[in-house]
Amino acid sequence: MNALNLVSNEQLAAIAKAIAHPARIQIIRLLLSKPSCIGGEITSEVGLAQSTVSEHLRILKAAEIVTGEIEHPRVCYSLNPEKLLPLLDLLQRVASSQVTNDEACCVSTNDKMVCK
Amino acid sequence: MNALNLVSNEQLAAIAKAIAHPARIQIIRLLLSKPSCIGGEITSEVGLAQSTVSEHLRILKAAEIVTGEIEHPRVCYSLNPEKLLPLLDLLQRVASSQVTNDEACCVSTNDKMVCK
DNA sequence: TATCACTATCGTTATTCGACGATTTACGAA
């Protein structure tokens, strides 16, 4: 058992939800491509209204996936990779699960349920 | 450039959205813990109404994150890890990004934007 | 054919989300 099991379904779902929007994925990719703080550039890149982008940034900040430091007229946004680790962990587990399940559906468990 | 860049923001968001609910995370974890096909056991484990769980399974199947094979009274659900790989790739990139960004906010890019 | 066990679908309701324009806030510079 590692850290994943200490994270609730609700917490994992909240992380996924925070990134479950094209505009927010785009923002994450932008921050990934430029380790600089692209303040209001995000707004023009995303192509939505300023208030809408601000709302997406608010959601990402609330989930602590990005951080924002004020650099006066602008705000410096950066990624906070740590917050994504629990979800990364889950996905890695799924990816590395022995899925020869194409035909191996219904492997017998303890005592019941054998199927095919 | 690897496969990630060929995946649209919309596709990545759709994957995240499909798993962005506590009940669906729980289902994924259940399928991860038992490589067997736990048919209607999912319903009792999740603790929501049968129709609600069926709907969550429908969403996961529509996103091709799980597959369902009919084994008569029941349905055998299995994980389809491949579908999650694009999101896994993105998260790995974020996790491995050089984030000494605590203080390194505003690293200079090509020509502009230096900040602090 | 009739029954059963399980799953999927339908219809409804309450809540949340996403987008926008308009407004407000915050602060540096003139």
Place this chain on the structure above:
DNA sequence: TTCGTAAATCGTCGAATAACGATAGTGATA
């Protein structure tokens, strides 16, 4: 102090989501 720029917040609207009970479908078995 006033102005200008960038970001955040507010209010509204329509669309999407989540949950449920009730109902319909499906196929094995009696």
